[in-house]
Amino acid sequence: MKTHTLVALLLGLIITLVNSTLSTAQEINDYRLATEDQISVTVFNEPDLNLVEVRISASGTISMPLLGQVSIADLTVTEVENKLTKLLLQGYLKKPNLTVTINEYRPFYIGGEVREPGSYPFRQGLTVQKAIAIAGGFTERASKSAISMVNEKEERNIQQAKLVDGVMPGDVITISESFF
Incomplete structure (x- = not known):
């Protein structure tokens, strides 16, 4: 029973990662040029x-x-x-x-509870987790589950982000402070 559960979890994770990668690849193909590119x-x-x-x-x-x-x-x-x-x-x-x-590509931005907030060059295949690593990792006060991301095109649409979510040029990632 435990083996079947582990296999099902691994398959679910693989499918999620493949879907995330495919959608990011499509977004790059549909990428619209802007200032700083x-x-x-x-x-x-x-x-x-x-x-x-x-x-x-x-x-x-x-x-x-x-x-x-x-x-x-x-x-x-x-x-x-x-x-x-x-x-x-x-x-x-x-x-x-x-x-x-x-x-x-134009840079992405990361702020909040990371060691080195700022703008960084975008690279294809960038995820929220990789962006956090580029910015020096989480601070001690960071909430590892309260991550928001704003897409440059949808400035007012703040969405909750997961570590596996793809990042696009111009995106703004904010890591909130943990209250515990």
Whole structure:
């Protein structure tokens, strides 16, 4: 009986982790660019048009050779590629072929009862537990179950977070103080 219970618990944990990883992977594919993200634009056979490690400005734009300021905030990588291709087709290039890559995501933020609160670079596969470790771990006063997370897009939607929950760029994690 105990073996069956242990196997069932392990299977449940594995399914939870797989579902969490799959939803985070989908969120990265649907990721919308914003201020503080750093990208590169490679225009094949046109090295003068390439951008290497450019940060998206506070106004949500990048400065492209020939095109000037191009607004790319709140677009996915695919949408940016399509937009730049269309703009380059307007009298600049006959068959533009380009790729956009994200070099660095905007940071996530962690505060409250962690040893080193602050902003940290986002990495794919980041969970609340990993974010806490990056911030030096819990303080002695931390409540390990009272963790809240606010998604950048849903600023007013504070949700209770679990250690296995995925973290996205711009998210704000707060570790509450334990009262016991």
